[in-house]
Amino acid sequence: MKGVAALWASIGWTPTSGKNLGIRPFTNGEDPFLHGLAAEFFRQYSADALEPVYCEDMAHAMGRYIGKRYGTAAETRSIPLSAWQLRRITEYVEAHMTDGIRVQDLADVAAVSTGHLHRAFRAATGLTPSAFISVRRIRRAIAILRNEPVTIAQAALRVGIRSPSRLAGQMRRLTGYNPSGSYRGRDRQ
Structure with missing residues (x-):
């Protein structure tokens, strides 16, 4: 318990400050979900792929999870x-x-x-707000790729997605198809 005060100070949070949320102590045990979420944040951060809306959604999800898992307040x-x-x-x-x-x-x-x-x-x-934004971006990218002679990288930038690989991954998850030449050809037939 020697390092506890230093840990609280290092994150700028004291256990007695703020509002009592009715959440029992849980930090001395392991929580696989929170560990996985933190690992995913670190992976995205390391790849310089963190987007503000994703961070906000995941922070909200983490708060809801902690509240439901460890809290006592009714939903x-x-x-x-x-x-x-x-x-x-x-x-x-x-x-x-x-x-x-x-x-x-x-x-x-x-x-x-x-x-x-x-x-x-x-x-x-x-949908979450983040998922809604992603769906709107992918729909616009599909329209751009169908109707304009642009590269996948250009389409990605025009809809606010930083890289063509990120566009491809999101498009695959949403539609099941890649934004490749075969995708364009399939839509024009």
């Missing part, structure tokens, strides 16, 4: 976003696709807190 029912909020978020994502869109930006557009946005967005769409 509240989520009220979905309204049609006008979804429309404004969609318009914002389309207009700022090449920017580093953050969940806070979307919450500001919808005039809600980030915590409420996560719950209400999933209740309304079945």
Whole structure:
């Protein structure tokens, strides 16, 4: 227990500060999910592939997991976003696709807190804000690749994805196809 005070100080957090969240101590045991999440963060950080919206979504997921796994508070029912909020978020994502869109930006557009946005967005769409942004980017990239003579790298940059390999991976997960010449040829037949 000698290094505990130094550890708390090194992360700028004291055990007596802040609000009591009703979460029992859990840091002296192993949690495979949290370990895996931290390892994935480190892998993405090492590859210089961390995106702000991904970090925000994963931090939110980690908070929810800790609350559900170790907390005692009851879960509240989520009220979905309204049609006008979804429309404004969609318009914002389309207009700022090449920017580093953050969940806070979307919450500001919808005039809600980030915590409420996560719950209400999933209740309304079945997707996290991060997944929604990815789907919109991939759909736009597909349209660009179908209709314009551009390289995969150019299409990736035009939709705010940093690398062609990242575009290919996301497109494969969403559609089952690669953005290669055969993908383009298949769509034009």
